[in-house]
Amino acid sequence: MTQQRHRGLRRIGVLVAVPALSALTLAACGGGDEDSGAGGSGGSADGFTFAFENASGGQQNPWQLLADEYAQESGVQIETQGLPPDSYGLTMRTQLQGGNAPDVMMFSPGAGNANAVLPLAEAGYIEELGEESAALVPEGNEPLFEIDGKVYAQPTSIIPVGMVWNSSAASSAGVEVPEDEAAMLDACSTLAADGKSFLAIAGSAPPNMGLMAMAISATRVYAETPDWNEQRSAGDVSFADSEGWQATLQTIVDMNDAGCFQQGAAGGGFDAITQGLTQGTSLGAFVPGAAATELANASPGLDLQVQPFPAADGGDPFVLASPNYALSINASADEGAKEAAREFLAWMAEPENAARFVELQGGVAITGPDENLSPVYEPLADLLTNGDYAPLPNLAWPNPGVYDALSTGVQGLLAGQGDVQSVLEGIDQAWDQ
Amino acid sequence: MTATMGTPQDTGALVRGSVPAAGGGQPARSRRSRPLITYGRWWWALPAVAMVLLIHYAATAGGALYAFTDWTGIGDFEFIGLDNFRRILDDPDSIGSLQNTLFLAFGFLVLTNVGGLLLALALNRTLKTRYLLRVLFFMPVVLSPLAVSYVWKFIFDFNGPLNDVLGWVGAEPRTWLADPALALWAVLVVMAWQTTGMVMVIYLAGLATVPPEIEEAAALDGASTWRRFRYITVPSVRPSIAIASTLMLIQGLRVFDQVMALTGGGPAGATETLATQVYKETFALSNFGYGAALALVLTMIMLVFSVLQQAATRDRS
Incomplete structure (x- = not known):
């Protein structure tokens, strides 16, 4: 009798434990951080997250080097995410829809590539940029960066x-x-x-x-x-x-x-x-x-x-x-991270920093060929x-x-x-x- | 005599309580009495069944709904009825992918089953090195399809060993993976090379059930090798044929890794299959609606062929 009662208790225990464990597992998988806000991936006023293509996966990627230099100069924390080019566009789309996209993202201008920025801007996922970024768009390239006169990406160099x-x-x-x-x-x-x-x-x-x-x-x-x-x-x-x-x-x-x-x-x-x-x-x-x-x-x-x-x-x-590459800001990022991202873009727009990036990436200055032409x-x-x-x-x-x-x-x-x-x-x- | 009534592992009668336990003088329990082992009730499976329904079937059905939309993977979408399916029928690339898929699936089915059965017959008995050879033939199965494909890509390369061998015999080198007439065959060879060992194992398991005495008796009665194979071996391994052919057909219909690694679907779509086209349309070109429609078509094709194949290999005895 005792054995039977134990067996019965064990059955009930299993019956309760299985759904409970399942529910806990699902909750753990699907649960988000209540404090993480509506979007972004954890950026704050002291830092931001930054995604870019990195074909080799190494630390010598020009975006990575630039982020390192900015972090060292400004003291801002940058969490970088270098992704393979063939899956980059899909990853950004998925993360933007999931609400966990990085605060700053590298994109291709226009709409003709899988990692193009304009379809994302049209869907409301990209933050509008200011005059400083608009001033960098080379003449005749405006349709690749703008929708209805609003600029959504900042060009970095001419390739x-x-x-x-x-x-x-x-x-x-x-x-x-x-x-x-x-x-x-x-x-x-x-x-x-x-x-x-x-x-x-x-x-x-x-x-x-x-x-x-x-x-x-x-x-x-x-x-x-x-x-x-x-x-x-x-x-x-x-x-x-x-x-x-x-x-x-x-x-x-x-x-x-x-x-x-x-x-x-x-x-x-x-x-x-x-x-x-x-x-x-x-x-x-x-x-x-x-x-x-x-x-x-x-x-x-x-x-x-x-x-x-x-x-x-x-x-x-x-x-x-x-300009085959451009930087954009996640519209759902936290305000603090957005501000940090805007400051980063403004820093990038400064002539000496733009020239440094051109040197790292091997392109031509966004303002046209100058004395530093490779x-x-x-x-x-x-x-x-x-x-x-x-x-x-x-x-x-x-x-x-x-x-x-x-x-x-x-x-x-x-x-x-x-x-x-x-x-x-x-x-x-x-x-x- | 009773020994022939069931296998030593057949404990069904014991579990059901219909025969006395060994050494016991206990009376046999009636069929309607409580079973000796009662650990489990059908409704215990309900949470698992519910999760399977939710995760596998409801999620898949939800995904299939996109086949009727124009979703680009971002932003809003509209329901467009059967437009995606009409586009599939009008698109020569999709029709080409379908043809390639069927060619690879049935070619794979035939090559792996014929090769696997021949290997199993050769390595079933008598050969002293059969255990070593079985391991060698099975080894490709455990490798990653991508790794195998990259090795073969090197072999098929214009400057690779295959063309070197052709050069030794005075033949012209070929661009194996860039020639529309050869590329699909190259993919098929790689698929079959890697998987034949798996089919061999399935047939070896089937051949283990063929009693040697019957074959010996038939041989003494003057039955030829072919007749022994036709009337003794084949009926005995019929379950293995059903399993191997079903698995290979499904695996052939959903081939993806080898195509992506060897040719990427090229040249110009010559080796594109439905699975690779689903990937390309959905993830590379952001046509999620169209990709979902292609995936639905692929699923239906697999379902239909699996049912037909099951019917064809059913044991009618």
């Missing part, structure tokens, strides 16, 4: 995008930077015969294909029609009917046929670019200018410069350059000074699908799938989604 060129390897191969397409195709044939390539590309990585197409479009599309994106938004033009875009993609097909890319280019990864450039087996590559600076710093003796991509025959040189960008100095550049096109595109359609379409062209016209029609479809 030129052209063709990263290994000058010493080119000299060894007896090749000079071609001035037009015909000269480039000739150089490609010469180099291919020597077992080298004019360019190294990452054919298996669609973003690199997209960057290549955009860099080429600078001279074929945006040199003649700088407001092409606005015209496309208005429905006045289309990719499929654009002679400039047709010429852009046809150039890629012609380059592939002429052997401008390394062997097995369609399956190459970013390692092919790094190896090709550093070993001198390829003379150039399409990577953002900041990456060229990083690569040059990592490989002493490597003579890298950013060159404009050869213009179409009879065309003029033109490049892409725009030697990597020397070939672009005149173009930048004269204003012969346009913003990275995809920043102004309406959704990330447009760039994806361009990137995968170019990838298909190299792999023998589809043709120029079908790729351009696919990009139009993505634009209209």
